[in-house]
Each structure stands twice: as C-alpha cells, then as structure tokens.
Amino acid sequence: MMRGKSFFSFVVAVAVLFSSVGILEARAPEVVSVDMQRLMVESTPGKQAEEHLKKVQQVLQKGFEDLKKAHAKEAEAERNRIYAQGLAVLNRQMDVERQAAMRAVQDVVVEEVEKWRKKNGVLLVVSRSMVIAGDWDKADYTNAILSQVNRRKVKFADLPTVTINKDNKEEKKKGRR
Numbered sequence: 001m002m003r004g005k006s007f008f009s010f011v012v013a014v015a016v017l018f019s020s021v022g023i024l025e026a027r028a029p030e031v032v033s034v035d036m037q038r039l040m041v042e043s044t045p046g047k048q049a050e051e052h053l054k055k056v057q058q059v060l061q062k063g064f065e066d067l068k069k070a071h072a073k074e075a076e077a078e079r080n081r082i083y084a085q086g087l088a089v090l091n092r093q094m095d096v097e098r099q100a101a102m103r104a105v106q107d108v109v110v111e112e113v114e115k116w117r118k119k120n121g122v123l124l125v126v127s128r129s130m131v132i133a134g135d136w137d138k139a140d141y142t143n144a145i146l147s148q149v150n151r152r153k154v155k156f157a158d159l160p161t162v163t164i165n166k167d168n169k170e171e172k173k174k175g176r177r
Contacts, residue, residue, distance in 0.1 A: 033128040035142040039109045040102070043149040049101040052156045056097045060090045063162025070164045093160055104154045112148045116141070 040046050067086045071079050117125050128140065 030123040035128040045154040
C-alpha cells in the first residue's frame with residue numbers, strides 16, 4: 001500500500017513539474033494553417049453574406065424587369081440597346097455588391113484569426129491553400145477559429161435601389177457605393 005502511494009505521489013510530482021515547463025500543455029504550434037475558403041463560406045457571416053447577396057440580386061432583377069416594362073414600346077433595335085446597357089449596369093452593381101459583402105466577411109474572419117493567434121501564442125497563421133506540405137491534423141486550426149467567427153454578425157450596406165429614367169432612356173442606380 002505504501003509503495004503504491006509513493007509511486008502515485010511521484011507521478012503527480014512529475015506531472016506538476018512537466019506541466020509547469022509546458023511539456024504536458026496542449027499548445028498550438030508556432031505556425032498553423034486555416035482553410036480561409038471554408039471560413040468565408042461555411043461561417044455564419046459567410047452565410048449572412050450569401051443571404052444578403054440573394055436580396056441584392058432580387059432587387060437588381062426587379063430593376064431589370066422594370067426597365068423592360070418601361071421600354072417595351074421602343075423600336076426593337078433601341079429596346080435591345082437599352083436592355084444591354086441596363087443589364088451591363090446591373091451586372092457591374094452586382095459585382096460591387098459581391099465584393100463589398102466578401103470584404104465585410106473577410107474583415108471579420110481576419111479579425112477573429114488575429115484574436116485567436118494572439119490568445120494562443122501563435123506566431124504565424126497561413127492559409128491552407130498556400131501550404132505545400134505538412135501534418136494537416138496537427139496544423140489545421142480552422143474549426144477552432146470557425147467557432148469564434150460564428151459568434152459574429154456582419155452589417156452589410158443597405159440594399160441598392162434601381163431607378164429607371166425613361167427620358168434619357170438609361171437606367172441609373174442609387175446606393176451607398
């Protein structure tokens with residue numbers, strides 16, 4: 001009985017000693033990778049961006065339908081020119097909206113990566129797509145960061161408005177961009 005007790009005491013003493021020098025601590029390595037694409041797409045902010053962009057697309061699609069109605073009685077060649085011009089403007093606006101939404105999500109992701117990096121004493125976080133070789137199981141911290149990113153909400157810009165200017169036969173957009 002005494003022998004078992006002293007062995008147990010020895011094990012506890014060694015565990016305390018090793019944990020104080022960091023050998024038994026579960027620490028992140030100095031360099032880790034994260035799957036940025038996954039963080040951008042699967043995170044709550046990424047899904048919010050997707051929903052926001054669906055609403056933007058609906059607004060712009062309605063604007064195009066309004067443009068078609070407003071110019072339905074024009075001569076075919078003129079009508080086609082107006083439609084092509086209007087569609088080009090709406091497509092450019094959709095690109096602007098998409099870039100703004102992705103930038104907002106990326107800002108949140110990068111902010112959370114940096115917070116996690118500082119909190120865990122990590123020197124460098126690299127995108128998984130940039131890693132040539134490594135032990136993915138030990139180096140990938142996407143799930144840890146994803147849980148932090150999922151706690152965040154993103155404020156996107158107001159939805160754009162589409163105004164059809166019948167007199168100038170061109171379509172204009174209004175918005176905060």
